[in-house]
Amino acid sequence: MPLPLSYSFRNLWTRKLTTLLTAIGMALVVFVFAAVLMLAEGLRKTLVETGSVDNVVVVRRSADSEVVSIVQRTEAAIIETRPEIATNDRGRPLTAREVMVLIALPKAGSQTVGNVPIRGITETSLLLRPQVKLVSGRFLQPGSSEILIGGSIAKRFQGTGLGQNLRFGLRDWRIVGILDAGRTGFDSEIWADADQLMSTFRRPVYSSVILKLRDRDSFAALKEDLETDPRLTVVAKPETRFYADQSEIMARFIRILGLSLTVIFSVGAMIGAMVTMYAAVANRTIEIGTLRALGFHRGSILGAFLIEALLLGVLGGLLGLAAASAMQWVTISTINWQTFSELAFSFVLTPQIATETIGFAVLMGLLGGFLPAFRAARLNIVEALRTS
Numbered sequence: 001m002p003l004p005l006s007y008s009f010r011n012l013w014t015r016k017l018t019t020l021l022t023a024i025g026m027a028l029v030v031f032v033f034a035a036v037l038m039l040a041e042g043l044r045k046t047l048v049e050t051g052s053v054d055n056v057v058v059v060r061r062s063a064d065s066e067v068v069s070i071v072q073r074t075e076a077a078i079i080e081t082r083p084e085i086a087t088n089d090r091g092r093p094l095t096a097r098e099v100m101v102l103i104a105l106p107k108a109g110s111q112t113v114g115n116v117p118i119r120g121i122t123e124t125s126l127l128l129r130p131q132v133k134l135v136s137g138r139f140l141q142p143g144s145s146e147i148l149i150g151g152s153i154a155k156r157f158q159g160t161g162l163g164q165n166l167r168f169g170l171r172d173w174r175i176v177g178i179l180d181a182g183r184t185g186f187d188s189e190i191w192a193d194a195d196q197l198m199s200t201f202r203r204p205v206y207s208s209v210i211l212k213l214r215d216r217d218s219f220a221a222l223k224e225d226l227e228t229d230p231r232l233t234v235v236a237k238p239e240t241r242f243y244a245d246q247s248e249i250m251a252r253f254i255r256i257l258g259l260s261l262t263v264i265f266s267v268g269a270m271i272g273a274m275v276t277m278y279a280a281v282a283n284r285t286i287e288i289g290t291l292r293a294l295g296f297h298r299g300s301i302l303g304a305f306l307i308e309a310l311l312l313g314v315l316g317g318l319l320g321l322a323a324a325s326a327m328q329w330v331t332i333s334t335i336n337w338q339t340f341s342e343l344a345f346s347f348v349l350t351p352q353i354a355t356e357t358i359g360f361a362v363l364m365g366l367l368g369g370f371l372p373a374f375r376a377a378r379l380n381i382v383e384a385l386r387t388s
Helices: 005-014 016-048 073-079 151-156 194-200 216-228 239-283 285-293 298-329 351-378 381-386
Strands: 055-060 095-106 113-121 133-137 146-150 165-168 171-180 190-193 208-212 234-238 331-336 341-346
Touching: 005 016, 016 239, 016 298, 016 341, 016 351, 055 216, 055 239, 073 208, 095 194, 113 194, 146 151, 151 171, 151 331, 190 194, 216 234, 234 239, 239 298, 239 351, 298 351
Parallel strands: 113 190, 146 171
Antiparallel strands: 055 208, 055 234, 095 113, 095 208, 113 341, 133 171, 146 190, 165 171, 331 341
8 A cells, every 4th residue: 555645745844954965955956957058048039029020131141140141222122112011101112221230249247248239221121120218318310420329339338328429430429219119139239320321331242131021821822922022132030930040040049058067966965865864764763664564665765765765856847946936036148059149038937947947856856766775675574673
């Protein structure tokens, strides 16, 4: 017959200090595991949500970012004639010819500098990005040396406050507005007039053409026509997919590095759980012999000790997950390997990550407790009762 569940709870409660210390050791490993997954998810979410599902990004064929893309003026004009493009109330196509360049700015409270992307925009750009809001100041005047600053840039770099001037491209640019892009990639950008930016950096070509579709189902036809047109050397991608692709390399690196460290740390945590359970077996040898003499089978003893190990894993998992959840209020920045610019993003906890984290903790507990539980189940009744 099986032992009641209360038996396992009671034994863990009797060894409160040992149980807590073992659970804390497992919680530290779980914290690292969850934080790695949250970091990779935060990076992915930041870039994916940068795009809009109705928008299409057209860049040069084989270009993996706007920084290295080239779209000729004649190509942009051809792209804008496509019937799949939505129009405004005046019948004009909802497209934006944009340009992307990088500059170096000093970080706030530091002597280091970081690469910041500057996006040359048109009046249509803001209409195509409904997730971007102007939270202070005003929109820039077309044809002027005025710029808009992403909220993350305003917090992390020197001289980026409203009304201040930034100098780049051998001219001064006045900050007239602060943007809030809802923790998307646009929070880490500076926006300027596209024509003025091209003139300043002597760029005769655009980086991309952004367009809004009349109907999402028309994307396949648009893509095929643009990519097979002999006058063009471009590729078209949904804006969400374009930015998601930029997160893949970095997110994969974070997962591989973080999970490799987690595996190493988890070995130590499982050894700790194993030592705890072996000590429990050693201290309860007579008790185990008595249970066997009362008619409890080896499977019942094995199950009871495995439940104790599982409960240790669950406790450690909950503690580690609770600590990791606090990381959602932390914003960090790293280099986007596709654009070589700084990108700010936050840790993101999802139900899937929470489930995977608890599952990982339970697995650690079971693996750490299996051998001690097996030893307890194999104890000889007579020898166990002789132990003093």
